[in-house]
Amino acid sequence: MVKKHIYPIVLTIAAVSVIYAFVGSTTSQGKPEKHEGFSPDKPKAIAVAMPKLKDSMALNASEQYESHKIDSFFHALSKRAKFNGNVLVAHSGKVLYKGSFGVSNYKTKDQLSDSSEFQLGSVSKQFTAVAVMMLKEQGKLDYSDSIQKFYPDFPYKGITVGMLLAHRSGLPNYMYLCGNVCKDQKTPMDNQQVVQLLIERHPPKYFPANHKFEYSNTNYCLLAAITEKVSGVSFGEFLRYKIFMPLGMNHTYIYDKADTLIPNCVTGYNANYKKAGYDFLDGVTGDKGIYSTTDDVLKWDQALYTDKLLKQSTLKEAFTPHSRWMNEHNYGYGWRLVIFDHDTLVYHDGWWHGFNAAFMRDIKGKNTIIVLSNHVNWCINQSRDLLTMLREESEEDGGTTTASVRSTRN
Numbered sequence: 001m002v003k004k005h006i007y008p009i010v011l012t013i014a015a016v017s018v019i020y021a022f023v024g025s026t027t028s029q030g031k032p033e034k035h036e037g038f039s040p041d042k043p044k045a046i047a048v049a050m051p052k053l054k055d056s057m058a059l060n061a062s063e064q065y066e067s068h069k070i071d072s073f074f075h076a077l078s079k080r081a082k083f084n085g086n087v088l089v090a091h092s093g094k095v096l097y098k099g100s101f102g103v104s105n106y107k108t109k110d111q112l113s114d115s116s117e118f119q120l121g122s123v124s125k126q127f128t129a130v131a132v133m134m135l136k137e138q139g140k141l142d143y144s145d146s147i148q149k150f151y152p153d154f155p156y157k158g159i160t161v162g163m164l165l166a167h168r169s170g171l172p173n174y175m176y177l178c179g180n181v182c183k184d185q186k187t188p189m190d191n192q193q194v195v196q197l198l199i200e201r202h203p204p205k206y207f208p209a210n211h212k213f214e215y216s217n218t219n220y221c222l223l224a225a226i227t228e229k230v231s232g233v234s235f236g237e238f239l240r241y242k243i244f245m246p247l248g249m250n251h252t253y254i255y256d257k258a259d260t261l262i263p264n265c266v267t268g269y270n271a272n273y274k275k276a277g278y279d280f281l282d283g284v285t286g287d288k289g290i291y292s293t294t295d296d297v298l299k300w301d302q303a304l305y306t307d308k309l310l311k312q313s314t315l316k317e318a319f320t321p322h323s324r325w326m327n328e329h330n331y332g333y334g335w336r337l338v339i340f341d342h343d344t345l346v347y348h349d350g351w352w353h354g355f356n357a358a359f360m361r362d363i364k365g366k367n368t369i370i371v372l373s374n375h376v377n378w379c380i381n382q383s384r385d386l387l388t389m390l391r392e393e394s395e396e397d398g399g400t401t402t403a404s405v406r407s408t409r410n
Helices: 008-023 061-080 121-137 161-165 174-181 191-201 217-231 235-244 294-303 312-319 379-397
Strands: 085-091 094-101 290-292 329-331 336-340 343-352 355-362 367-373 407-409
Touching: 061 094, 085 294, 121 161, 121 217, 121 235, 121 290, 121 312, 121 343, 121 355, 161 217, 174 191, 174 217, 191 217, 217 235, 290 294, 294 355, 294 367, 312 343
Parallel strands: 094 407
Antiparallel strands: 085 094, 085 367, 329 336, 336 343, 343 355, 355 367
């Protein structure tokens, strides 16, 4: 008989499939093309010792049983859909399942491990939001502050910090602007340069400020720039000393255009298995740019249940909808929101230069799903198959199901 107390994890996994159906463009999952003289091999199963857990964290029989079920799912996903990445599932901070599938580099065949560091893409936005909220809590800025308070020459009027956080500014996409007008596309840009380019070029807005929600990386690029202005340090330094180090996130850092050496960084690959590499927009952060591991993201997740970084009353704004609900989806501050089974789940996905990331928090059930991948093929949305399997198992047992535990590497 499977325990009831971890049933919400099933709902969380289900929500991942709902989310990807809404926000992800689906990419062909046919046979991959061959590139650079290599052919992707099937991931090899490699035994890894179980992590040492305190007695109070020992796994019970039902958790072990469900662990094997989930493990089988990801083995099948890696074989059938070429899933390549790291997975971590937790309940109340306890690791229920952790696994590595595939390689960090298709050319060298180096295997992924717990210490493998992935680009988080837009999952980085939640860190930017918290940085801004920390400054707000310290009285150094307010959500109602206009951008002109920090950049007097900024040509777009009526846009506030809160509108940037909620994607309601109407600002044009800085990536298109930079791609069109920047002659030097080898030297990485930074956030202050993007702000200056918006001031000089003044491309038209997409719509009036606060008119509607429209997701835009420009908003979080500007928020990182404002953080630098207010704090007096680089955005990377702010995150390092205010968030990463205090939480013991020792394998997490932000891209620095002056230091491209990332010790445990895995290589990102596009859908056709072509190496993604870097470009001049990698120097712009806030909207992307953070590298991390599944273990470190879990530390971040758990800190958000406490007052270590922010008061819970302050953090509540991040999980509050700031626009009209559309197809049961909304946006807070740095987090996407989705209605699922009469509850609101918070999550964010990421996609940048050969990396996919999915981070789901079932706050009510205290369940966490973290999936980091270095090969873009959007196969993560097949988690609906896992949901079906778990629910069928639950019905057979006449109760609810629990998702659980083991550590594996493939």
